[in-house]
Amino acid sequence: xxxxxxxxxxxxxxxxxxxxxxxxxxxxxxxxxxxxxxxxxxxxxxxxxxxxxxxxxxxxxxxxxxxxxxxxxxxxxxxxxxxxxxxxxxxxxxxxxxxxxxxxxxxxxxxxxxxxxxxxxxxxxxxxxxxxxxxxxxxxxxxxxxxxxxxxxxxxxxxxxxxxxxxxxxxxxxxxxxxxxxxxxxxxxxxxxxxxxxxxxxxxxxxxxxxxxxxxxxxxxxxxxxxxxxxxxxxxxxxxxxxxxxxxxxxxxxxxxxxxxxxxxxxxxxxxxxxxxxxxxxxxxxxxxxxxxxxxxxxxxxxxxxxxxxxxxxxxxxxxxx
Amino acid sequence: xxxxxxxxxxxxxxxxxxxxxxxxxxxxxxxxxxxxxxxxxxxxxxxxxxxxxxxxxxxxxxxxxxxxxxxxxxxxxxxxxxxxxxxxxxxxxxxxxxxxxxxxxxxxxxxxxxxxxxxxxxxxxxxxxxxxxxxxxxxxxxxxxxxxxxxxxxxxxxxxxxxxxxxxxxxxxxxxxxxxxxxxxxxxxxxxxxxxxxxxxxxxxxxxxxxxxxxxxxxxxxxxxxxxxxxxxxxxxxxxxxxxxxxxxxxxxxxxxxxxxxxxxxxxxxxxxxxxxxxxxxxxxxxxxxxxxxxxxxxxxxxxxxxxxxxxxxxxxxxxxx
Numbered sequence: 044x045x046x047x048x049x050x051x052x053x054x055x056x057x058x059x060x061x062x063x064x065x066x067x068x069x070x071x072x073x074x075x076x077x078x079x080x081x082x083x084x085x086x087x088x089x090x091x092x093x094x095x096x097x098x099x100x101x102x103x104x105x106x107x108x109x110x111x112x113x114x115x116x117x118x119x120x121x122x123x124x125x126x127x128x129x130x131x132x133x134x135x136x137x138x139x140x141x142x143x144x145x146x147x148x149x150x151x152x153x154x155x156x157x158x159x160x161x162x163x164x165x166x167x168x169x170x171x172x173x174x175x176x177x178x179x180x181x182x183x184x185x186x187x188x189x190x191x192x193x194x195x196x197x198x199x200x201x202x203x204x205x206x207x208x209x210x211x212x213x214x215x216x217x218x219x220x221x222x223x224x225x226x227x228x229x230x231x232x233x234x235x236x237x238x239x240x241x242x243x244x245x246x247x248x249x250x251x252x253x254x255x256x257x258x259x260x261x262x263x264x265x266x267x268x269x270x271x272x273x274x275x276x277x278x279x280x281x282x283x284x285x286x287x288x289x290x291x292x293x294x295x296x297x298x299x300x301x302x303x304x305x306x307x308x309x310x311x312x313x314x315x316x317x318x319x320x321x322x323x324x325x326x327x328x329x330x331x332x333x334x335x336x337x338x339x340x341x342x343x344x345x346x347x348x349x350x351x352x353x354x355x356x357x358x359x360x361x362x363x364x365x
Numbered sequence: 366x367x368x369x370x371x372x373x374x375x376x377x378x379x380x381x382x383x384x385x386x387x388x389x390x391x392x393x394x395x396x397x398x399x400x401x402x403x404x405x406x407x408x409x410x411x412x413x414x415x416x417x418x419x420x421x422x423x424x425x426x427x428x429x430x431x432x433x434x435x436x437x438x439x440x441x442x443x444x445x446x447x448x449x450x451x452x453x454x455x456x457x458x459x460x461x462x463x464x465x466x467x468x469x470x471x472x473x474x475x476x477x478x479x480x481x482x483x484x485x486x487x488x489x490x491x492x493x494x495x496x497x498x499x500x501x502x503x504x505x506x507x508x509x510x511x512x513x514x515x516x517x518x519x520x521x522x523x524x525x526x527x528x529x530x531x532x533x534x535x536x537x538x539x540x541x542x543x544x545x546x547x548x549x550x551x552x553x554x555x556x557x558x559x560x561x562x563x564x565x566x567x568x569x570x571x572x573x574x575x576x577x578x579x580x581x582x583x584x585x586x587x588x589x590x591x592x593x594x595x596x597x598x599x600x601x602x603x604x605x606x607x608x609x610x611x612x613x614x615x616x617x618x619x620x621x622x623x624x625x626x627x628x629x630x631x632x633x634x635x636x637x638x639x640x641x642x643x644x645x646x647x648x649x650x651x652x653x654x655x656x657x658x659x660x661x662x663x664x665x666x667x668x669x670x671x672x673x674x675x676x677x678x679x680x681x682x683x684x685x686x687x
Contacts, residue, residue, distance in 0.1 A: 167565035178680040179562035180569070205566075205685055239606060240501035243489035243598035244527075247502070251592055266588060270573055275597060276565035283605075284561060358500040363527055 050078040051198060052099045054118060055109035055135075056086035058170040063109050063135060063199075065174070070198050077198065086110045086118070097125045104129050105198065108153060111315065112138035115149055119156035131191050132161040133183070137219040138317055141324040145331065146260070148216050150184075160188060162195055163212055165219035167276035168204070169284075176203045180272035183208040184215025207271060213261040214268035221256060221341075222278045223318035224325055225249030228344050229282035230291025231354040241358055246282050248340050248362055250275060256325070256338060286311055287318035295354035303348060319348055372400040373520060374421045376440060377431035377457075378408035380492040385431050385457060385521075387496070392520050399520065408432045408440070419447045426451050427520065430475060433637065434460035437471055441478035453513050454483040455505070459541040460639055463646040467653065468582070470538050472506075482510060484517055485534055487541035489598035490526070491606075498525045502594035505530040506537025529593060535583035536590035543578060543663075544600045545640035546647055547571030550666050551604035552613025553676040563680055568604050570662050570684055572597060578647070578660060608633055609640035617676035625670060641670055 051071060053064040064083045071077035084099035096118065100106060104127050110118060115136055132153050140147045150161040166181035173179050181199065185192035185208055192208040200206040209215060228249055232242045250269060257264045268274055282288055293306045303319050326345040329335045335342050339361040346352045373393060375386040386405045393399035406421035418440065422428060426449050432440060437458055454475050462469045472483040488503030495501050503521065507514035507530055514530040522528040531537065550571060554564045572591060579586045590596055604610055615628045625641050648667035651657045657664050661683040668674045 167562050167569070169560070169562055172560040172562045175560075177560040177563060178566065179560075180566040238491070238494040238497075238499040238501075239602050240489050240491055240494045241499060243601045244500065244502040244594065246601060247489070247592065247594060247596075247598035250597060254592075270569065270576075272566065272569060274569075275572060276569035279565045279568060279601065280561050 046076065048076060048078050049105050049194065050103045051081050051105040051107065052103035053081065053083040053107045053109065054086070054096065054099065055083065055107065056111070057109070058174075059135060060085070060109040062170040062173050063107055066199050066201065066204060067107060070201070074197060086114060096121055100126050102127065104131065105194070106130055106132045106159075107135065108132060108149075109135040112136045112140075112149060112317070113315075116140070116152060116156070119153060122157060126157065126159070130157070130159045131194070132157065132159045133195050134161055134163050134216075135165075137165070137223070138321055139216075139220050139324060141327045146324065146328050148213060150212060150216055160186070160191065162186075162192055163216045163219070164195065164199060164206070165215050165277060166272035167280045168272075169280065173204055176201075178203050178205075180205045180207070180276060182206070182215050182268075182271040182273035184212035184268075184273070185210055186212045209265065209268055209271060211263070211265045211268045214257050214264035215271070215273045217257040217260065217264070218253060218268065218271075218273040218277060220321055221253040221325065222249075222281045223285075223287045224322045224341055224344055225253065225278060226281040226285050226287040227291040227318045227322060227348065228340060228357055230288040231295040231344075231347065231357045233288065234292040234295025235355055235357075237358065242282070245340070245357065246278060249282075250278055252338050252340050253278070256334075256341065259332075259334065259337075260328075286314060287316055290316055291318070299347065299350060299354050322348055368398065370398060370400050371427050371516065372425045373403050373427040373429065374425035375403065375405040375429045375431065376408070376418065376421065377405065377429065378433070379431070380496075381457065382407070382431045384492040384495050385429060388521050388523065388526060389429060392523070396519060408436060418443055422448050424449065426453065427516070428452055428454045428481075429457065430454060430471075431457040434458045434462075434471060434639070438462070438474060438478070441475060444479060448479065448481070452479070452481045453516070454479065454481045455517050456483055456485050456538075457487075459487070459545070460643055461538075461542050461646060463649050468646065468650050470535060472534060472538055482508070482513065484508075484514055485538045485541070486517065486521060486528070487537050487599060488594035489602045490594075491602065495526055498523075500525050500527075502527045502529070502598060504528070504537050504590075504593040504595035506534040506590075506595070507532055508534050531587065531590055531593060533585070533587045533590045536579050536586035537593070537595045539579040539582065539586070540575060540590065540595040540599060542643055543575040543647065544571075544603045545607075545609045546644045546663055546666055547575065547600060548603040548607050548609040549613040549640045549644060549670065550662060550679055552610040553617040553666075553669065553679045555610065556614040556617025557677055557679075559680065564604070567662070567679065568600060571604075572600055574660050574662050575600070578656075578663070581654075581656065581659075582650075608636060609638055612638055613640070621669065621672060621676050644670055
C-alpha cells in the first residue's frame with residue numbers, strides 16, 4: 044500500500060515568507076510522508092496578475108499563507124475553485140479585518156473564502172535570526188484537529204525552531220495582532236525617555252488587555268496561550284525591537300507633531316506599519332461593543348495616534364480605574 | 366475621639382532603602398492617619414551593633430524591612446522583645462532561606478521570629494527611576510488582612526508609583542526571588558549572542574517555571590500574580606538590565622572559564638549577586654522534593670553556574686521534554 048504524500052506550497056512574500064519556505068522545504072526533504080517539491084508563489088504588489096499563483100497552489104494540499112494582511116482577501120478570491128478538495132491551510136499573517144459586522148480574523152477569512160480548515164503560526168520569531176538558525180520558538184493555534192496541527196509542527200519545526208501546538212486558534216492569532224498595539228505604547232514610553240520601570244509597566248498592562256480583549260471576543264480562549272511564544276515572548280521582542288516601536292518612538296520624540304504616515308515613509312523604506320491600522324481596528328471594536336472603559340491602554344494608544352492626546356498621556360491615571 | 370496614628374520606620378540600606386524611605390516619609394507627611402516622623406535605621410555591615418536599630422523600631426507600629434537578605438535573620442534576632450505589640454511588617458527583600466526542613470520565605474522568617482504579620486512589596490521598580498519620580502508600579506502581597514495591605518498601599522503609593530495589593534503573598538515573594546534565576550539564563554543568551562528570539566524564549570520558559578514552582582510550593586498561589594508588576598514586569602526589567610544578567614553575560618563570554626565570584630568582584634563594586642545564591646537554593650529544593658525533571662531551565666542554570674555544563678547548554682533539547 045502506498046501512503047498518500049502531503050504536498051506543501053507557500054503563498055507569500057518578504058523576509059518571513061522566504062524563511063518559512065526554507066523551513067518547510069528542508070523538512071519535507073527529510074520526511075517520507077511529504078513530497079520533496081515545495082512551490083512558492085512570491086507575492087509582488089506590482090504584478091497582481093502573476094499566473095503562477097494558481098500553478099503554485101493547484102496540486103498542493105498544505106497551503107502556507109504569509110503575505111501582508113491587506114492582500115490576503117484578493118489572493119483568496121483568485122484561488123477559489125483552483126485548489127484541491129483536501130486542502131489544509133495555515134496563516135502566518137498578523138492583523139485582522141474589521142467589517143461592519145465586527146472583526147474577522149485572517150484564519151476565518153481564509154476558512155470562509157476557500158472553505159478550508161486554517162491553522163495559524165505566530166511567535167517570537169524574527170526572520171533574520173531563524174535564517175541564521177538561531178534558537179527560536181513558535182506557537183501553532185488550531186481549532187479541533189490535533190493531527191493536522193501536528194503535521195504543521197512536523198513541517199515547520201527543527202531543533203533550532205521549536206514549535207508547540209495549542210488548541211486555541213483565536214487566542215494565538217489575537218496575540219500576534221494585538222501585540223502591535225502594545226508595541227506602539229512601548230515606543231511612546233521610549234520616545235519620552237520615561238525609563239524601564241514605565242516600559243515594563245506598559246508591557247504588563249498591555250499583555251493584560253490583550254488577554255482580556257481576546258477572552259471577551261472569544262470566550263473559549265485559554266489563559267495559558269498568553270504564556271506561549273505567541274504571547275509574552277512575541278510581545279517582548281516586538282516591544283524591544285520592532286518597527287512599530289521604532290516609529291512610535293519617533294512620533295513621541297516629535298511631540299506628536301509629525302504624522303505616523305510621514306515617519307513610516309522616512310524610517311521604514313516603504314514597509315507599512317501594522318500597528319497603527321490594528322490600533323484603529325481595535326478601537327472600532329471597542330466602540331461597536333462599548334468596551335472602551337475596560338481597555339484604557341488600547342484606547343489611549345488610538346487617541347494618541349490620531350492626535351487627540353499628547354504621547355505623554357500613555358501613563359495616565361485612567362490605566363488604574365478598573 | 367482622637368484616632369490612633371500609625372507610625373512607620375524603615376530598617377534598611379542601599380539605594381532601594383533610601384527610595385522606600387522617601388516614598389513613605391512623603392506620604393505620611395500628607396496623611397492624617399500617620400505620624401509625620403519616619404525613623405530610618407541604615408544597616409551597615411561594618412557597624413553591626415549600632416544601637417539605633419532598637420531606637421528606630423521602638424515606637425513604630427509599621428516596620429519596613431529592606432536589607433540584603435543574608436542579614437535579616439540577625440536583625441530580627443536583635444529586635445525580639447524590643448518592638449510594640451501591634452506591629453505590622455512589610456518586606457522588600459528578595460531571596461529565600463533554604464534550611465534542612467525546606468525553603469523559608471523572608472516574610473515567614475520575619476513573621477516567625479518577631480511574631481508579627483508581614484506583607485511583601487515587589488515589582489518592576491529600579492530605585493534610581495523612582496527617585497527621579499518616573500512612572501513605576503509595584504505589587505504588595507498580603508495573606509489575609511486586606512485593610513492592613515491597603516494601609517501599606519497608602520504609605521507607598523503615589524501618582525508616579527502605582528501600588529496594587531493582591532492576596533497571594535507567597536506568589537509575590539517567589540516572583541521577586543525566582544526572576545533572578547531567569548535573569549542569569551537571559552545573561553547567558555546575551556553573552557553567547559544567541560539573539561532576541563532565544564532571549565524572549567528563555568524569559569518565557571523562565572516565567573512558566575516560576576509559576577509552576579510557586580504553585581507546587583504553595584498550591585494557593587494565584588495565576589494572575591504572574592501578570593502583576595512583581596511577575597512579568599519585574600522579570601522583563603531584570604532580564605534586560607539587572608546585575609544578575611550582566612555578570613552571567615560576562616560568564617558566558619568567558620566560556621564559563623572565569624568564576625561568578627571573580628566577575629562579581631570585578632563588575633559590581635562589592636555588591637553581591639542574588640541570583641547565583643538563589644539558583645543554588647532553588648536547586649536544593651528541586652533535589653529535596655525530586656522535582657528536577659519539571660524544571661529543566663532552573664536546573665540547567667544551576668548546572669552551568671557550577672561549571673558542569675557550558676553556557677551554551679541553556680537552550681538544550683531538555684527544555685521541551687515535559
